[in-house]
Amino acid sequence: MSNLLDLIVAGLATGAIYALVAVGFTLLWQTSQTINFAQGEFVMLPAFLMLAVMHLGAPFWLAVLVGIALSALLLGLAFKMLLVDPMLRHGVLPLAIATMALAIGIKEVVKQFFSAEASPFPSIVPVGDVSILGRAISLQSLGVLAVAILAVVGLTTLLNRTSLGHQMQAAAQNPTVARIIGVPVERMILLTFLINAVLVALASVLITPIYLAKFSSGEVLGQAAFIAAIVGGFNQVRGAIAGGLLIGVVDNLAAAYVSTQYRAAVPMLLLILMILFRPQGLLGRAEERTV
């Protein structure tokens, strides 16, 4: 029982990172019906971009900023212009398959041009423990949690409190009407792609110091983000956040209390039960069936 708190804190920290990735995932779905099977690879890539910039001699903080900018350019702008725009009108499935191929492509590029080995990545939070109420809690977990919460609060404020955010929501919910009342729908969709790119870059900065930078590390992460998005509710930003935190905690508790072999099964069972009994997710709205 004594380490239950530790497990929950560590779970919340990973969960917060899942939440960042899942939020981006649901944003893309809401505004442009894109199921991005490369979302995990999108998290893996920025870490390598940052390592490459650092290799040129830049300090860490600069590398992070350049990495986020590059990520917005490649994973936001180029992804939308080159892949999503030409395919979107042909339905969900071909685009989803194309993102699967993109995932293979990104993995191979990283393996070929960077390294097939895992590389260490500097942490933005100093390593060590801090004592809270007489208990040692990892500083890294707290730091990750703090940054992730800041990002999420920033995003929800943007979406719910500003005119820009309202325009984005309108563009997502009903593009036709949004266009009639003067919302620049195309620009709003592009903006969600840029936000997704920044969110995955941020997640990359947070998670890579824990799991190392490796070309294949996106697979697990992408899957966790999918599950988080579905469990929380595919069409709600706050649902994705709740789902991410829940999956992080459940995953960590399963690692401790369920056999290590079947640890990975617990989130999957949660997913199946959720889809069967509450397909709209914890906080989602039911999607209306179209005839």
Next chain:
Amino acid sequence: MSKHSRLLLVALAIIVIAGLIIIPMNFNRYGLYILSQWAVMTIAAMGLNLTLGYAGQVSLAQGAFVGIGAYGAAILTTHGWPLISALGLVIVICFIVGWLLGYPALRVQHHYLAFVTLAFSTLMFLVFRNESWLTNGIYGISNIPRPEIFGFPTRKPLPFYYLCLGSLGLVTLAMWWLIRSPWGRAFMALRENPIRAQSLGIDTRRYTLMAFAIGSALGGIAGVLYAPLTQYVDPVPFNLQLSLDLLMMVIVGGSGFMLGPFLGAMIAVLLPEWLRFAEGYYLMLYAAAVIALLIYSPSGILGILDRYLSSRRTQAASALRAAAQSKLEAAR
């Protein structure tokens, strides 16, 4: 289709089949292995094409059924069962499991269904890896015997390739019959407009489950061939990636086209081999090729052909119309 072009098609089919029989005769071991793999993956992709392409139900679990088939064959034949009885048992098991997996499809659709089946795939992978008493865990099952068919041993690569090719031929004939039967039409009605299908009196519930069950059974058949082909079965090939690859084969080939899986499996199995000259870059080129193809034609390779044929048909029809029009005006 005119009589002339139908004859052409039959001739083309005969040439391709004869080529598949004769040309590999002087292939080396590896070439025959790759071709056999193509035949096996085509069978699995045909199953998924039935579920997805004809009945419109997304499934990311086809790889798991290939796994069930492969493990079924591996376990039973190493315990002395003949392959044919293992095949029978596997078909029954995959049919039942596929039927049960179809139940979520009655409640949810599209991406939700994709994720339920994805979860099933991952769970099956964990079972293959962890249930050592049955599957020997990560060490896998080796020394899987190749069968004797009507007294002919298939230990050598060439006879075994013919076994795979023959099975592919039988499955293709069965599929061709199924698609043209009332069932095939019911599946397509399910894909095009489930509510209209229901109002016409089609039991959509039963046909949805059926589409999953038959598609899964075909995945099982592919697995039963896979085990003696590699003669070694371990969990790694049956992870989620196989299901994603099979889905890619169906979409890239052309989902809902009879011949789509043949081309899709060719791209997925043979293209990486042809790109070997590019060494470390071959998977990169493969990914780029798939993306480029899907951007050019989201309905896959056969989609290009289909577009070309239908545009020619429209041109021919409008030419006929124009001729008729001028004749009418001349008569007036």
